[in-house]
Amino acid sequence: MRRVLTLAGIAVLIGLLAMWWSGSFDRLAYWVAGQQRAFQNAIASALRAARAEQPGAVFALLSACFAYGLAHAAGPGHGKVLIGGYGMARGVPLLWLSLIALASSLGQAVTAVALVYTGVTLLNLGREAMVGVTEDIMAPVSYAAIALIGGWLVWRGLGHLRPVSAHDQEVAACASCGYAHGPTIAEVEKAGTLREALLLIAGIAVRPCTGALFVLIITWQMRIGALGVAGAFAMALGTAAVTIAVGLGAGTLRGGVLAGFAKSPRAAMLAAMVEILAGGIVVMLAVGLLFRAL
Known part of the structure; x- marks a missing residue:
């Protein structure tokens, strides 16, 4: 069963890459944008009802905002690439990975609040100006920061490959000298630091x-x-639900890929790869996202 899940995960990954190169993600982004507009209309209606103090208006507003977060997270950005890649690359406990994803989404909400209230109170900026700052x-x-972190993951992996290769060449010597000539699979999978x-x-x-930004400025x-x-x-909680799911899926896929090689002398090399x-x-x-944004 685990092998089937692993193969299915690899097939999904290949499919996602194929969608990216074929432009299917652009069509998905257009569809998501349409859904976002519908949710924005629902949010605007709920805001008017809340201002009029209609019963249930606050719950309706928060529900619409949560649903908007779910739909918006299906589009480009929002850290899915980074959280998924990190979960796949590093042997991070799934709970810790979920907390990182949650904190990232909540951090976006904090940034939005700080940007809006700094803009409207100190700089007298309007919605278009603040959206421009966000997008431009x-x-x-x-995206540049995410690309750098991805490059750091590649660099770490390359650093693990070199001592692992030396270890494979000196397996016979290890039995006599008692020294470790490379990292073990447990060392390579050590949980991420703070x-x-x-x-x-x-x-x-x-x-x-x-x-x-839209909700904060209107309210x-x-x-x-x-x-x-x-x-x-x-x-942010709606976005976090999607991002956490991506991270858990990536972490589970990594565990499935490496599980069959846990006792192999080349397990650490596979983890580095x-x-x-x-x-x-x-x-x-x-x-790719950076070039689209520029």
Whole structure:
């Protein structure tokens, strides 16, 4: 069963790459944009009802914001590439990976709140100006940061390959000298540090959700700003649900790929190759998103 799941995961990965190169992601993005507009209309209606203090309006608004986050997360960005690549590349516990994904999404909401309230109170910026800052400056910065982190994963993998190769050449010597000539699979799969997690979160959180900007600005104008902040975080939770699912899927796929080689002397080499592959995919997709944003 595990082998079947692993093969299925590899097939999904190949399919995603094929969709990327064929332009299917662009068509998906257009469809997602249409869904987002529909959710924005629902959010606008819920905001008007909330301002009129209609019963159930707040719940309707938060539900619409959460649903918007789910739909918006299906489009490009929002850290899915980075979280999925990191989960595939590193032997990170799934709970820790889920917490990173959650913190990244919540970080986007924090960035949106900071940008909007700095813009409207200090700089007197309108919605178009703030969306422009997000799309023209913060989005490219986020994609560039993600590409750099992907390159770092590739570099780590290459660093693990060199001592692993030496280890394979000196297996006979190890039995007599008692020294380890390369990292073990457990060492290669060592959980990510707090610094790694903070870099991942920062790379994703620097780009706020445009839907959150929309809600925050409208509610500020309607003088119900607290409700807008709640809506922004409801969107972040919707985004987090998708991002966490991607990370868990990637981490599970990695575990399935490496499980059959757990006792192999080349297990550490395979883990390093998986890290290189995942980092390369992160770089490729992040650079593609960066070129689209420029």
